[in-house]
Amino acid sequence: xxxxxxxxxxxEDCLPLxxxxxxxxxxxxxxxxxxxxxxxxxxxLINNQVISCLSVFYRTPSRRQIRKFATxxxxxxxxxxxxxxKTVLQKLKNDNVSSIYLNAxxxxxxxxxxxxxxxxxxxxxxNNVTFFPMELNLINAQIE
Numbered sequence: 001x002x003x004x005x006x007x008x009x010x011x012e013d014c015l016p017l018x019x020x021x022x023x024x025x026x027x028x029x030x031x032x033x034x035x036x037x038x039x040x041x042x043x044x045l046i047n048n049q050v051i052s053c054l055s056v057f058y059r060t061p062s063r064r065q066i067r068k069f070a071t072x073x074x075x076x077x078x079x080x081x082x083x084x085x086k087t088v089l090q091k092l093k094n095d096n097v098s099s100i101y102l103n104a105x106x107x108x109x110x111x112x113x114x115x116x117x118x119x120x121x122x123x124x125x126x127n128n129v130t131f132f133p134m135e136l137n138l139i140n141a142q143i144e
Contacts, residue, residue, distance in 0.1 A: 004080075006087045009043035011036050014053040014068065021070035023127070033067060044071075044084040051075045052084045062098040069102075085115065086143055093138045101135035109134070116141065 011032070018031040033039075035057050044052035054069035066088070071081040092100060101120065104112050112134050121133035 003046070005045045006042065006084055007045070009041050009045075009050060009053065011039070011041055011055075013043055013050050014041050014055065014070075017050055017053050017070045017072060018068050021073065022068065031068075039067070042084060042088050044080055052080050054084065054088060056088065056092070059101075062096070064092055064097050064100050066100060066102040069108075081111075082114075089115070089136070089138065089141070089143045093141065093143065098137065098139050099135060100138055101133065103131040104134050106130045106132065115143075 015028050015031050019026055019028055023031055033055075036055065039055040039057045041053060041055045043050040052069075052071040052075065055067050057065040057067055059065050069081070069085070071084075075081075089100065102112065102117070103124075104117070106123075106129075109132055115136065117134040117136045119132055120135045123130055123132045125131070
């Protein structure tokens with residue numbers, strides 16, 4: 001297996017992957033979200049190349065939001081995104097974050113359901129993409 005590393009990365013390291021996977025018609029600068037400058041960005045790196053990333057936004061002392069989770073096309077369905085996701089969830093749990101939420105694209109809902117995320121609000125559409133607000137109580141979550 002190819003050696004990999006998961007660690008914090010800079011926003012600039014996330015932007016190309018965000019654009020390529022989530023918003024291919026956008027300019028790189030259009031992939032920056034409000035609050036990105038204060039978010040913590042994590043990456044799954046192989047040979048120092050970011051192949052999967054996500055961003056964690058502070059909402060309250062006990063609640064965080066995960067946004068802009070993307071994995072390079074050629075690495076999808078290889079458990080790379082799952083590994084990054086589990087690692088970040090475990091870190092948040094270890095940091096005493098009790099609740100995590102996200103807005104799942106309709107194409108990703110089944111992925112988050114595997115981690116026991118549940119719906120907590122009604123779906124909405126942004127830029128012609130349907131999203132489903134989902135959350136996880138980390139206090140009792142078994143992250144496997």
